[in-house]
Amino acid sequence: MTRLNRLLRPRSIAVLGAGWAENVIEQCRKMGFDGPIWPVHPKRATVGGFKAYASLTDLPAPPDATFIGVNRFATRDVVRELAAMGAGGAICFASGWEEAGEAGLQAELVAAAGEMPILGPNCYGVINYLDGALLWPDQHGGRRVDRGVALLSQSSNIVINLTMQARGLPVAYVACLGNAAQVGLAELAAALLADERVTALGLYVEGIDDAPAFAALAEAARAAGKGIVAVKSGKTEASRAAAASHTASLAGGGAASSAFLRQAGVAEVDTLSALIETLKIFHVHGPGLGARxxxxxxxxxxxxxxxxxxxxxxxxxxxxxxxxxxxxxxxxxxxxxxxxxxxxxxxxxxxxxxxxxxxxxxxxxxxxxxxxxxxxxxxxxxxxxxxxxxxxxxxxxxxxxxxxxxxxxxxxxxxxxxxxxxxxxxxxxxxxxxxxxxxxxxAQVQPGLPGWRPLAAPSARPTRLLSEVEAKALLSRAGIAVPRGATAAHLADLVPALADLRPPFALKGLGFAHKTEAGAVRLGLADLAGQAEMPGAAGYLVEEMVSDACAEILLGLRRDPVYGVTLTLGMGGVTVEVLADTVTLVLPLTPDEIAASLRRLRLWPLLDGYRGRARPDLAALVAVAAQLCALMQGDDTLEEIEINPLLLRPSGAVAVDALIRSAE
Known part of the structure; x- marks a missing residue:
């Protein structure tokens, strides 16, 4: 039993408005709803063939569910009155709220609702095909069923289209979230799955509002033998700070959301057709189809x-x-x-x-x-x-x-x-x-680890980019190997330091997020003779070059506004974004999960001794990744850490370039 029970499985329905209310009544009639329907209209004696009541106070009892088909200002007032009389919940159909710049009005709506659940605003509603209860103002393609899957969408048009399927999928519920001002994705999904007649859940998701709650929902669904499959839209959205690092561009939007769904044990598909077919498998066989x-x-x-x-x-x-x-x-x-x-x-x-x-x-x-x-x-x-x-x-x-x-x-x-x-x-x-x-x-999706929840998502805050010298000092304190080197404000001041270093050398200009693109990297130097100053450099760093590397790896962690902290690792170097051969994971992680993720890389064979190549020390890679994860989890001022490349040797690993952003 959830607080949404009366709204989703109503025994009485009230409808407000004229044309929209009549549509809701028609759909309830067609589907055989056998409870009372109470139209509320101040001027009409009947609506849709039913006796109309002049006001909510005239109703025989507080309604379990109400479809509010009036303008947004009247909607706020109706919600306040319904909450005061002990109604079970309401669909707020009207648009023109936060999506239209009326954030204050939407906050007033939530305050008016109090503890009474509302879906929306800007929400099409809910269809209950099990009980024939429809708070739905339009046509749909479903029919009455005894059991079936639930469809939950952040797009009304998408879910209407799904109801028109002719593929044999029995649908028990259809529900929309609208602006999700009060009831969010995880709460509504959990309420639908709580009905024992629901066998699986299909989602069209534009955004996840509460990742830990969603992970808990997915674990509970799996324990109940109910699979969840999602289409996640907006995966090509450019992530924040994309210009500052490779990690930000490679781990943005789609990579992070797909990693989260996979680790939570939720199947992800790219098309609506695959969504329907996967739901059919889950409906009959449940989640966890064998791979053979x-x-x-x-x-x-x-x-x-x-x-x-x-x-x-x-x-x-x-x-x-x-x-x-x-x-x-x-x-x-x-x-x-x-x-x-x-x-x-x-x-x-x-x-x-x-x-x-x-x-x-x-x-x-x-x-x-x-x-x-x-x-x-x-x-x-x-x-x-x-x-x-x-x-x-x-x-x-x-x-x-x-x-x-x-x-x-x-x-x-x-x-x-x-x-x-x-x-x-x-x-x-x-x-x-x-x-x-x-x-x-x-349908072969594996369950998430028991109790796994992503870390808390951060609030937006101003950050600063550490110099490479500061970044490497931080890594060194964390136990991660970096090249031996020296720094100075001017090139001439570096010359004495070379006596304590072994050539060949790498010379870098400081103060650039992308040194290669800025022409601020010079490699393979025997000394600094003839080296010109680098325009725009805020200082210089000279380091011993690593001569026995077997592989170049990108390792990056960043705080994500939805999923907490992500780890991205894969083939690195200057061509990292051209190759785009990375995997993204969501913290917290175990070393075994990090190691297993490497096998998902397209170029994994190159790390596994392909054609007699030297095998890099993958254990060292996993250890560095685990150290970085611990660093991010233990210091909430760190916003982003990127090592590109991490050079893997036959034994050991060295971070030769580092980018770190921290809170100001």
Whole structure:
């Protein structure tokens, strides 16, 4: 039970306004809502065929849910009156609040609501398909269900479009947040998932307002066997301070949000089609689909196509186990080559028992199976010949207990009645091969670590850029190796220091965020003879160069306004943004998580002794990353730390360039 229970599952509904109120009443009627509906209108005797009440005080009882379809100033006053009378909650439909510069008015609305929950303002509303209760002023494509998934969106149009799907997905709730002035994403999502009839949650997310609360929600959902899948928009948004560091540009927006969702155990997809297909998998099978997949089709072309499309989707097909291969060879004969993906040809087409035997034998060796099958369109063709194969897929799942997914190459090749019928049998048809592969990969999302919550997000504050000398001194105090060197205000003053250093040398001008671009780096020097002053330099640093490096790594941490602190690591050097081969993680982290993330780099083989290359000391890399994490967690004045490059040796690592920003 949550404070949103009356609003989401109302037994009585009040509606205010004229045209919008009539639309809400019409939708409730169509969906069979059997509770009282009370229109409130000061001048009309009836609204939408129901008796109208002149004011809220005339209602028979405080309503559980109210749709407020009046202007924003009247909305504030109505909310205050509803809260005073003990109403259960309200949808604030009107626009023109904070999104239009009326921040003060929105704050007044929240104050007027007090403890009564409100969704919005600027919110379309909520649809409850389980109980037929709609606080919704428009058309939609759903129907009554006994159980299904919840759809929660920060865009009304997006979620309306989702209700029009014809893919067999049963939808239990549709909800919009609007401006989320009072009830936020995590609270509304938790309230929807609290209904035992809800099987999974689909999100269209523009922003996450409370990352720790959202992580807690995701953990609770997983414990209840309910998967969450999200489309996160705005991933190309330029991050703050992007000009100051490589980390800021590489770890902005999309990288940080994707890292957070992954670590929280939330599946992320890029398209609405993949969102729907992943939700279908979660609805029937729950989260945590196994990664060992097989693929079966009766065509070599289909087998080749699925193999080609699987790799970009992050899916691999393990070889057929020997015992299974032998049995398949007995059934299919010597002409068929036993492989995964399997082209079983058409020798068994129409033979239900043999097809079932093949499908069951193959599926039993894996976590789940893809069965590519495109039934002919029923309006122009006869799909009867496909029925034995479809029945064999159902039988294989029943016999093995493993998920069997009939996959149509084109989404339109499974019509809605067939999709609904198969879902009712507990078999999930997936529409469109590329979308199916994306959904299957997303459904393999792993749970987050128990109790994992991101660090508190910082408030905006002015910062200053430390000089490289200051930055390296800080790193050295933290136990991170830096090159031996010396500093001076002028080049001539550096010459005596060279006697204590070993060439070759690196000469750097201080006071530049990006020294290479400013022409403030000179490498491989035997001495300083003939070196000219660097225009704009605030001093100079000369250092011993590292001669035995095996790899250049970027290591960067920064405070994120939503996710607390992020760590970005990957292939570094002057081409870091061209390569863009980095991974981003959200703190707190364990050394094992840091080490495992390296394998997600495209150029990981170069760090793993590719073609006899010297292996860099990855343990040293992980240790430096862990030290930096501890540094950021222990000193909240630090805003950003970037080492680029961290030079990895066969033994050890040296930070040869450092950028640190701290609070002023």
């Amino acid at each position: 997949l097989c693929s079966l089709s009766c065509s070599g072309g289909e087998a080749g196509l699925v193999a080609d499309l699987a790799a970009p989707a992050g899916i691999t097909f393990p070889p057929v186990p020997a015992a299974k291969a032998a049995r398949l060879g007995e059934i299919l004969g010597p002409i068929v080559s036993i492989a995964n993906p399997l082209d079983y040809h058409t020798f068994i087409w129409g033979d239900g028992p043999r097809t079932t035997d093949v499908f069951t034998t193959m599926l039993s060796g894996y976590d789940a199976g893809i069965f590519i099958i495109d039934p002919p369109r029923p309006d122009r063709c006869d799909p009867a010949s496909f029925e034995p194969a479809l029945a064999a897929i159902v039988a294989a799942q029943a016999a093995t207990g493993k998920p069997a997914f009939p996959v149509a190459s084109l989404p339109e090749n499974f019509d809605e009645p067939r999709a609904v019928a198969m879902m009712a049998q507990g078999v999930v048809p997936l529409m469109g091969l590329e979308t199916a592969l994306a959904a299957l990969r997303a």
